[in-house]
Amino acid sequence: MLKHLIAAALLPALAAPAAALSRKQLQDVIVQCATCHGADGVSRTDxxxxxxxxxxxxxxNxxxxxxxxxxxHxxxxxxxxxxxxxxxxxxxxxxSALPPN
Ligand code: HEC
Structure with missing residues (x-):
């Protein structure tokens, strides 16, 4: 019973952990996506x-x-x-935090 209560309390945190990356780490990853998706999230081709x-x-997801x-893909x-x-x-x-264009 206690185990279930603890699991229920932990679940929301597990489902959406706050971003655990530093600004620099995030930039290093986004750079890899930006060639295709843009750093601003607007892609370069249709x-x-x-x-x-x-x-x-x-x-x-x-x-x-x-x-x-x-x-x-x-x-x-x-x-x-x-x-x-x-x-x-x-x-x-x-x-998701960027304003949609
Ligand atoms: C070489 C070009 C290229 C790079 C680099 C790239 N993507 Fe993509 N991405 C695509 C293409 C093309 C699709 C469309 C896939 C499909 O048709 O199913 C896509 C689809 C996606 C989608 C799904 C969007 C939707 O509306 O369903 C996400 C999310 C995504 N990419 C994120 C990223 C991230 C994050 C990175 C960097 C880690 C990245 N991509 C790097 C070309 C790229």
Whole structure:
């Protein structure tokens, strides 16, 4: 019983951990995405989706799906494979906080 209570109290924190990356760490990751998606989340070609202003949970879910291969895409699989959970959340928070264009 106590175990369940503790698990319930911890779950929200596990589901959406606050960005655990430093500014520098976040920049180093975003730089890798920016060539295609832009640092401002506005993509450079119409074959690449914009990310600015997108929901953070949606972005996180897509990155997790690329990483696992559930959402198949060659380039994004390669990008996703290198990302940690903390990085994926930080990226999701970063792009979702940008004003949509
Ligand atoms: C070489 C170009 C390229 C790079 C680099 C790249 N992406 Fe992508 N990304 C794409 C393309 C193309 C798609 C569309 C995938 C599809 O058609 O399913 C995409 C899709 C996505 C999506 C899904 C968007 C949606 O609306 O469903 C997210 C999220 C994403 N990328 C995040 C990132 C992040 C974060 C990085 C850096 C770690 C990154 N991408 C690096 C090309 C790239």
């Amino acid at each position: 074959e690449i989706p914009n990310l600015d202003g997108q929901h953070d949970r949606y972005l996180y 897509q990155l997790a799906a690329f990483r696992s291969g559930k959402r198949p 060659k380039q994004m699989r390669v990008m996703g494979r290198r990302l940690t959970d903390a990085e994926m959340w930080a990226i999701a928070e970063y792009y």
